[in-house]
Amino acid sequence: MTSIESVILGVADTAAAETFYKSAFGLDTQVRLRDADEPSSGFRGYTLSLTVAQPATVRGFVDAALDAGATSLKPVSKSLWGYGGVVQAPDGAIWKVATSAKKDTGPDTREFEQMVLLLGVEDVAATKKFYVERGLAVGKSFGSKYVEFALPSSRITLGLYKRKALAKDAGVAPEGGGSHRITIRGDAGTFTDPDGFAWEQATG
Numbered sequence: 001m002t003s004i005e006s007v008i009l010g011v012a013d014t015a016a017a018e019t020f021y022k023s024a025f026g027l028d029t030q031v032r033l034r035d036a037d038e039p040s041s042g043f044r045g046y047t048l049s050l051t052v053a054q055p056a057t058v059r060g061f062v063d064a065a066l067d068a069g070a071t072s073l074k075p076v077s078k079s080l081w082g083y084g085g086v087v088q089a090p091d092g093a094i095w096k097v098a099t100s101a102k103k104d105t106g107p108d109t110r111e112f113e114q115m116v117l118l119l120g121v122e123d124v125a126a127t128k129k130f131y132v133e134r135g136l137a138v139g140k141s142f143g144s145k146y147v148e149f150a151l152p153s154s155r156i157t158l159g160l161y162k163r164k165a166l167a168k169d170a171g172v173a174p175e176g177g178g179s180h181r182i183t184i185r186g187d188a189g190t191f192t193d194p195d196g197f198a199w200e201q202a203t204g
Helices: 014-025 055-067 124-133 163-170
Strands: 004-011 031-035 040-042 046-051 071-078 083-088 094-099 114-121 137-142 146-150 156-162 176-178 182-186 198-201
Touching: 004 014, 004 156, 014 031, 014 055, 046 163, 055 071, 055 083, 055 094, 094 163, 114 124, 114 163, 124 137, 124 146, 124 156, 156 163
Parallel strands: 004 031, 046 094, 114 156, 182 198
Antiparallel strands: 004 182, 040 176, 046 114, 071 083, 083 094, 137 146, 146 156
16 A cells, blocks of 8 residues: 655755744654755645644644744635635745634644645546556545545545645645655655656655
8 A cells, every 4th residue: 555654845945944844833754855946936736734633723833834934825714614724834835734623622732633745736537547557546536626545554645636726725826837846755656747746765
């Protein structure tokens, strides 16, 4: 069964980015950092999310990220599906923190339940087929709009979403070019998908 060990973010200043991710989200092993100077403009075509148990934890993570230098893209708010907010890290990565809970059951725990990587793709069905052919099993599928892969042993969940819809959800314009500045590290092998997202074999 395929699993994702970590995501590698291409950043201009690895020391500063490491400080940000530890301060904002308490992340170390799930997110790795690599020096990058490839041109990258606008929306990079993906978002990273932390799903948490309750609104207090959403506020805690978002406030910590803003205090550490992130920019607010969507302020924390209630919605039909729950409670959440979106920020952009100083390195350019977009992060969403969300919960399906509407009410707090206790204080902020500074813990997240799941980390989710959503790839914004041009053709969800074609990209789903590409990944299935490389051994990934589909967990949830909503036609040509959204796919989530079943990665039970993975530390990171992977989903596919239409690029324009993902940009709208993140609160940014869909236009962008150059490097995605992200590499997915797991046991599926080394390859590049139809939308230019690179995978790298984890060495264990």
